[in-house]
Amino acid sequence: xxxxxxxxxxxFGTALIVVAAVMSGCSGDxxxxxxxxxxxxxxxxxxxxxxxxxxxxxxxxxASATGTExxxxxxxxxxWKAFSDSAKNVSFELPQDWIAQxxxxxxxxxxxxxxxEVKDAKGSYLATLQTGLPSPTAAPCAEADRxxxxxxxxxxxxxxxxxxxxxxxxxxxxxxxxxxRFFGSYGITNVLGGSDGRACALQNIVRxxxxxxxxxxxxxxxxxxxxxxxxxxxxxxxDTLDLxxxxxxxGSEFANVQRMLMSLKIKS
Numbered sequence: 001x002x003x004x005x006x007x008x009x010x011x012f013g014t015a016l017i018v019v020a021a022v023m024s025g026c027s028g029d030x031x032x033x034x035x036x037x038x039x040x041x042x043x044x045x046x047x048x049x050x051x052x053x054x055x056x057x058x059x060x061x062x063a064s065a066t067g068t069e070x071x072x073x074x075x076x077x078x079x080w081k082a083f084s085d086s087a088k089n090v091s092f093e094l095p096q097d098w099i100a101q102x103x104x105x106x107x108x109x110x111x112x113x114x115x116x117e118v119k120d121a122k123g124s125y126l127a128t129l130q131t132g133l134p135s136p137t138a139a140p141c142a143e144a145d146r147x148x149x150x151x152x153x154x155x156x157x158x159x160x161x162x163x164x165x166x167x168x169x170x171x172x173x174x175x176x177x178x179x180x181r182f183f184g185s186y187g188i189t190n191v192l193g194g195s196d197g198r199a200c201a202l203q204n205i206v207r208x209x210x211x212x213x214x215x216x217x218x219x220x221x222x223x224x225x226x227x228x229x230x231x232x233x234x235x236x237x238x239d240t241l242d243l244x245x246x247x248x249x250x251g252s253e254f255a256n257v258q259r260m261l262m263s264l265k266i267k268s
Contacts, residue, residue, distance in 0.1 A: 075259040076252040085114055090131060092217075093263040095256055097121035108134055110213040118260070125234055126257060127187075130221070131266070132213035133205070141200035147225050148198050149177040150241065152248045153258070157188060159215070160268045162207040166192045170206045172261045174254065176244045177202060179225030184236040184244050186257055187218020188264070200224065209268070217261055 077095035084091040085102065089112075094100055098120055105113040113132025119125055153174040161170050170190040176182045177199065187204025204218040219234040226232050238244040248254050 075255045077256050080259075083116070085116070087112075089267045090114060090116075090129065091263075091265045092129070092260055094118060094260045095121075098126070098256075098260075099123070105130070105132065110134070113213065125219075126253075127217060127219055127260070129215075129217040129264070131208075131215050133216060133221075135207060135214055136203070136205070136222075139200070145200050146194060146198040147178050147200070149175055149193060149202060150197075151175050152184070152244055153186075153254075155258070155262065157262055157264070159188065159206055159264065160209050160212065160266055161190050162209055164207075167207055168192065172258055173204075174244075174248050174258075175202050175223060176238070176241065177223055177225055180228060182238040182241055182244055183223060183225055183232065184238060184247070185218065185220045185223035186254065186261070187216065187220065188261055215266065217264055 075095075077097075079096035080093045081096050082091060082093050083100040092100075098118060100116055100118050103115050103117055105115040109115075109130070110132035114129065115131075116129040117125065118127045118129070151173060153172075155172045157170050157172050159170045161167070167190050170188055172186070172188055174184060174186045175193075176184040185202070185204060188206050189202075189204050190206045191203040193199045193202045201222045201224040203222050204216055204220055205222075206215045208214050219236075223235060226235070226237075236244070236247065238247070
């Protein structure tokens, strides 16, 4: 699906479509009301993995979510441009007044790796595209450290990817994990999160085909909870799930970011 196609998407339903892909933070098409969820098969209804804030209207502990159509904002930028690296290995669309700049790839990336930072018209950071990333080693995750997370938005995206255990089809997602606040992040992923709606970290990574390296395009490569003395940015922080839902469903920033992420093309 192209970025332009996303901008033309029909408005989505009042409840988030929740299936087992929520294990990775990928629930189904579109956006909707937040709900703590868990699942174990693509056809299984979701059950709560935690208790959401009372300020998230329409979310009922113990109720499964169904997919009906609901309003969501279209990308609001009036003019868009295309970015491509010099070798034309990657390309994506972004609003005309946003800035895409190639920077030096991180150490340890594969030969030919790219790192491209995207900022808005005021120079504020929005996202980084990285290719040729080495696959991260799974960090230990003690049961006591696993936190409930929720998928606020999840839309399939067509990208080259590896298949195998713990991997699914790529999605563009916005997910929230519960700490002393609700921390949110957007990106592309095909990596499973927690099988029961709880995780230590949620990876914004698409595992690439063998020998190609992994790809990340989002504000963070991984979302986790933060300590009170840690810097949260560029992750988002919300006092309630309702505010996270409003950021996704009512604001222009995420609508434009989502279209940008959806427009990503990578030469196989």
